[in-house]
Amino acid sequence: MTTVPTLELRGVDKAFGPVQALSSVNLVAKAGEVTALVGDNGAGKSTLVKCIGGIHRIDAGELLFDGTAHSVAEPRDAARLGVEIVHQDLALCDNLDVVGNMFLGREHLTRLHTLDENSMETLARQALDSLSVTTIRSARQLVASLSGGQRQTVAIAKAVLWQSKIVILDEPTAALGVAQTAQVLDLVRRLAEQGVAVILVSHNMNDVLRVADSIAVLFLGRTAAQVRRAEVTQTQVVELITTGRSGALGLSPTQAGATL
Known part of the structure; x- marks a missing residue:
C-alpha cells in the first residue's frame, strides 16, 4: 500500500x-521523513521554498497536500495547510523570552483579554519536552541570552507547538559549532519521528547524509533527481549537484527528475 x-x-x-x-x-516529502533539498547556489532552492510557503505564486504545475491540489497564493494559505518555514535568520525577537517568541502573533488571552502567561508557558514547555530538549533551562529565558543552537531549538519547537505538518528548515546548522550542530540534527530527526514531513535545505553534505531519508537535487532550476539516501553515495550526490547528471545512479534520462 x-x-x-x-x-x-x-x-x-x-x-x-x-x-x-x-x-x-x-x-x-513524506510524513515521518527528512527530505533534504540540495543544489548549488542559483539552483532554485530558495525560490522553491518560497513557492511552497506562498511568498511566490507558481506559474504552472501543482502543489498537492495529502494528495489534494491546493492554490497557495500567500503565506496564510500555506500556514492553513500546515506549512512552517524556519528561515536561516530564524525571525526571533531578542527582547522576548522563549514563550513570547513561540506565541508571537498567536498569543493566548484570558477572559479579561490579558495575556494568559500560564497556559502559554505550559504549552511551550510541553513542546520543548516533546522534543527531549535539555539545552534550554527555562522557557522564560530571553532569546538574546541563547546560543545559536538554542535559538534553532526554539524555532523548531515553535513548529511543533502549532502542529505543523510540513516543516522547512533553511540551513539550520549554518554558523554552528560541532556540538551545537549535532544537537540540532538530533532535533531534526526527533521532529520527523513525530510524524512531521521535514524538508532540510542545506549545503552541508555531512548533515544531509546523517539525517536525510530522501535527497532531492536541483540543478539550474530543474529536478536532477530525488533518491533514497540509503541508495546513494556522497560522490553520486555531489555529481548530481555539480553536473545535473545521474548516470552513476543508473537512471535513464526520463527517470532523471522523477521522484523515487
Missing part, C-alpha cells in the same frame, strides 16, 4: 520576467 505524501510538487514552474527560475520541478 502506497502512502500518500504529505507534500508533492508536480511540474512546478516559476519565472521572474525573462528569467526562468524553476522548470518542471518535482518533489515528494
Whole structure:
C-alpha cells in the first residue's frame, strides 16, 4: 500500500520576467521523513521554498497536500495547510523570552483579554519536552541570552507547538559549532519521528547524509533527481549537484527528475 505524501510538487514552474527560475520541478516529502533539498547556489532552492510557503505564486504545475491540489497564493494559505518555514535568520525577537517568541502573533488571552502567561508557558514547555530538549533551562529565558543552537531549538519547537505538518528548515546548522550542530540534527530527526514531513535545505553534505531519508537535487532550476539516501553515495550526490547528471545512479534520462 502506497502512502500518500504529505507534500508533492508536480511540474512546478516559476519565472521572474525573462528569467526562468524553476522548470518542471518535482518533489515528494513524506510524513515521518527528512527530505533534504540540495543544489548549488542559483539552483532554485530558495525560490522553491518560497513557492511552497506562498511568498511566490507558481506559474504552472501543482502543489498537492495529502494528495489534494491546493492554490497557495500567500503565506496564510500555506500556514492553513500546515506549512512552517524556519528561515536561516530564524525571525526571533531578542527582547522576548522563549514563550513570547513561540506565541508571537498567536498569543493566548484570558477572559479579561490579558495575556494568559500560564497556559502559554505550559504549552511551550510541553513542546520543548516533546522534543527531549535539555539545552534550554527555562522557557522564560530571553532569546538574546541563547546560543545559536538554542535559538534553532526554539524555532523548531515553535513548529511543533502549532502542529505543523510540513516543516522547512533553511540551513539550520549554518554558523554552528560541532556540538551545537549535532544537537540540532538530533532535533531534526526527533521532529520527523513525530510524524512531521521535514524538508532540510542545506549545503552541508555531512548533515544531509546523517539525517536525510530522501535527497532531492536541483540543478539550474530543474529536478536532477530525488533518491533514497540509503541508495546513494556522497560522490553520486555531489555529481548530481555539480553536473545535473545521474548516470552513476543508473537512471535513464526520463527517470532523471522523477521522484523515487
